[in-house]
Amino acid sequence: MASRSPDPVPPGATPDLCNAPEDPVLxxxxxxxxxxxxxxxxxxxxxxxxxxxxxxxxxxxxLPPADPVREARQIERLRKLAVEAxxxxxxxxxxxRFVIEEVIRHHQRAQQR
Amino acid sequence: MASRSPDPVPPGATPDLCNAPEDPVLxxxxxxxxxxxxxxxxxxxxxxxxxxxxxxxxxxxxLPPADPVREARQIERLRKLAVEAxxxxxxxxxxxRFVIEEVIRHHQRAQQR
Numbered sequence: 001m002a003s004r005s006p007d008p009v010p011p012g013a014t015p016d017l018c019n020a021p022e023d024p025v026l027x028x029x030x031x032x033x034x035x036x037x038x039x040x041x042x043x044x045x046x047x048x049x050x051x052x053x054x055x056x057x058x059x060x061x062x063l064p065p066a067d068p069v070r071e072a073r074q075i076e077r078l079r080k081l082a083v084e085a086x087x088x089x090x091x092x093x094x095x096x097r098f099v100i101e102e103v104i105r106h107h108q109r110a111q112q113r
Numbered sequence: 114m115a116s117r118s119p120d121p122v123p124p125g126a127t128p129d130l131c132n133a134p135e136d137p138v139l140x141x142x143x144x145x146x147x148x149x150x151x152x153x154x155x156x157x158x159x160x161x162x163x164x165x166x167x168x169x170x171x172x173x174x175x176l177p178p179a180d181p182v183r184e185a186r187q188i189e190r191l192r193k194l195a196v197e198a199x200x201x202x203x204x205x206x207x208x209x210r211f212v213i214e215e216v217i218r219h220h221q222r223a224q225q226r
Contacts, residue, residue, distance in 0.1 A: 023174070023176075025170060026167065026170065026171075026176075029163055029164075029166060029167045029170070030167075030183070032163050033160060033163055033164065033167075034187075034190070036156055036159060036160045036163070037160070037187065037190075037191055037209065038191075038194055039156050040153065040156050040157070040160070040208075041191055041194045041195055041198060041200060041205055041208075042194070042198050043149055043152050043153050043156065044153070044200055044204075044205070044208065045195065045198035045199060045200035046149060047146060047149045047150070047153070048200060048201075048204075049199070050142055050145050050146055050149070051142075051146065053142060054139065054142045054143075054146075057138060057139065057142070058139075061136070063136075063139075070143070074147070074150065077147070077150075078150055078151075078154055081151055081154045081155070082154055082158065085154060085155050085158035086158060086162070087154060087157055087158035087161060088161075091157075091161075091215055092154055092157070094211075094215075095153075095154075095157065095211075096150065098207075098208075098211055102204055102207075
């Protein structure tokens with residue numbers, strides 16, 4: 001893919017999504033999205049570094065992997081932050097549940113070791 | 114909930130997750146997690162501001178809401194970034210698919226207007 005140069009597109013032709021030169025407006029938006037995604041991945045990496053330490057601590061202290069009271073508070077807090085930031089609070093809740101489910105899977109694995 | 118103060122826990126008692134004073138080690142980890150979550154929510158809010166503009170642009174230009182070639186590139190790039198940051202690349206792929214699915218839903222809604 002990387003070695004293939006885009007085919008020339010005659011004026012007025014229907015753009016081919018695989019080969020057309022990218023729309024410059026779209027390309028600008030996508031550069032911003034790519035920067036944000038790199039930041040998200042690095043924040044998530046740091047979050048999992050911390051939750052890994054939490055998992056080891058919980059396993060050593062024989063604490064349960066999940067904490068429903070803490071989770072309910074996290075969800076409520078992030079819904080409020082989402083509203084303030086003009087992000088759909090339903091999405092913020094789906095997002096944090098998605099992350100917490102992954103963390104609990106990690107904790108369960110840590111306790112099985 | 115907020116007005117109820119924690120019950121005192123006798124030494125050696127099994128901690129009650131609802132009322133026990135929080136373990137100070139766990140509390141420190143959780144403060145870091147809460148800071149990271151606030152950053153994640155704000156990065157996601159900014160990402161959706163941009164993808165909303167993308168959606169409006171695509172709707173005006175009659176471009177399709179989804180772009181499988183772009184998505185495959187995003188997934189591959191974020192998997193590499195995840196490996197470098199010591200984050201599970203499978204998780205990074207699940208995460209970006211979760212976000213892209215939400216974006217496509219937004220774009221479809223924008224094109225139905």
